[in-house]
Amino acid sequence: MIERKTDTQRSMEFVCIEDLVPKDHILRKVQQFIDFSFVRERMEPLYCHDNGRPAIDPVILFKMLFIGYFFGIRSERQLVKEIQVNVAYRWFLGYGLQDKIPHSSTISQNRRRRFNGSDVFRKMFDDVVVLALKRGFIEGKTLYTDSTHLKANANKNKFTKQQVAKSTKDYMEKLEWDVNKDRKAHNKKPLKKQQPSKDLDTKEIKESKTDSESGFMAREGKPQGFFYLDHRTTDNKYNMITDVFVTPGNVFDGSVYMKRLDFQKEKFGFNIFEVGLDAGYNTAEICKGLFERNIFGVVGYRRPPGLKGRIHKSKFKYEKGQDCYICPEGNRLLYRTTNRSGYRDYVSNPQICKNCPRLKQCTQSKNHQRIITRHVWAESHELINSNRNTDRGKYIKRRRSETVERSFADAKQLHGYRYARFRGRSKVEEQCLMTALVQNIKKLVKLFDFRNLKQSNSIFYLKIKHIFKYSSPENSYLAFLGQCYRY
DSSP states (O other): OOOOOOOOTTSOOOOOHHHHSOTTOHHHHHHHHOOTHHHHHHHGGGSOSSSSSOOOOHHHHHHHHHHHHHTTOOOHHHHHHHHHHOHHHHHHHTOOTTSOOOOHHHHHHIIIIISTTOOHHHHHHHHHHHHHHHTTSOOOSEEEEEEEEEEOSSOTTOEEEEEEEOOOOTTHHHHHHHHHHHHHHTTOOOOOOOOOOHHHHEEEEEEESSOTTSEEEOOTTSOOEEEEEEEEEEETTTOOEEEEEEEETTSOGGGTHHHHHHHHHHHHOOOOOEEEEOGGGOOHHHHHHHHHTTOEEEEOOOOOOOOTTSOOGGGSEEETTTTEEEOTTSOEEEEEEEOTTSEEEEEOOHHHHTTOTTHHHHOOOTTOOOEEEEETTHHHHHHHHHGGGSHHHHHHHHHHHHTHHHHHHHHHHHSOOSBOSSSSHHHHHHHHHHHHHHHHHHHHHHHHHHHHHHHHTOHHHHHHHHHHHTSOTTSOHHHHHHHHTTO
16 A cells, blocks of 8 residues: 655744754764864954954854865855755754855855965864874874875966076075085085076976966876875874975975974974885985984885886995995996085996996996996985885885875865865965865764763773774774774
8 A cells, every 4th residue: 555645845843953963963973072162263363343244153154164175065155055955054053944044155255355365274274183182193203294186277278388486495505515525525626606597597387377376287197287286294193184285286295395394393293203205205305304303214116217128226236435336247336526416426437348248238328438326315315215124114104005195085085175176376275274174073073982982881882892802903093993883
């Protein structure tokens, strides 16, 4: 027998919005464990206290943005439509079923007028990091850093070519000092100061007509076009995001790494012992910086390109005591000079090489001479690279894919992170900070919920404890948390 449903859409009902939201809804847990009063404290200085019309509560405005980033709603117009029909969203914002929801232009106008040029989103992100640090969810001892690209809101075919000044690297003065020190140790005259030249100090780049602050990215294995790069750092303990920094897509990954590492150490008081990095950070500059800071660095390795059938540089052994290289045939390559770029030249004896049976595999030089270069910071570079083959280094290398790379995957899959919503570096950084803030809060809520469950000592917790007892000690907390929630 089929029961026919009668129309009840126009009937009057007396309901409580509290009863309409499921007890296990994620926004209930967010409301329970996260105190959003820090939003009002950060945004209050941006409002006028004695003039103008009454403004919407900044906490409500922030919660609207929070819902959009939390559930991956990229359009602000669509966000308002979703809030209008979703009871849980209305409950989270403190609105009743018949209350009017703020217009989408309210969010955009606040961004354009009130938040423009302010660091309010950076401060709120830091507040969440400090909260996690105080509650013991961040250790600050082992950090993982990587970058991902966000497609800029710009057509890759609409650009102009511009001549811009080359960025002077911060470590150049130190490198110049070490180069002259190395030349002096080899009885060479110090290099003279290089005279500035317009041709040497400028380079040609593609500048987007739509978003001039984005950068044209042309990397092997990556899509070409105008992009932004999000440089993100996560903590080893529970994979909480500790730092977010945005640059144009044509900026080298390692150019901002040491500054951001020092920023976190100063800002949050991290006592950093170990770091895990991608192969893109495997430079002498970064390895030297990690060595000076006494940090155990594990950096990925990418095999350098080379001609097939040629003898690679790795086949030549460096003898520190004699300051020379030994070729596979047992002959020595002696020091010649140290250039301005920081590389020593080691050259072979042409009289010996021209009679070598492996000459064609070694060099195509007309004077039968092989040249091997070695950076003045190569010793720290080799030391950091040797960490990769230790037991601890293998663990950190494996954990990097489980931490920062998983964090990026979660952001792109669930929080609309593949494309830049706005134009301009500051607005894109707002998007990156808000996405990272939402991810951190989502993780905090689960950790708070589990901690309360642990204290209650319920049957549910005993089952979780049983799972944890037989899990590997190297597994992270969140790795087995998913298994626990199945119970």
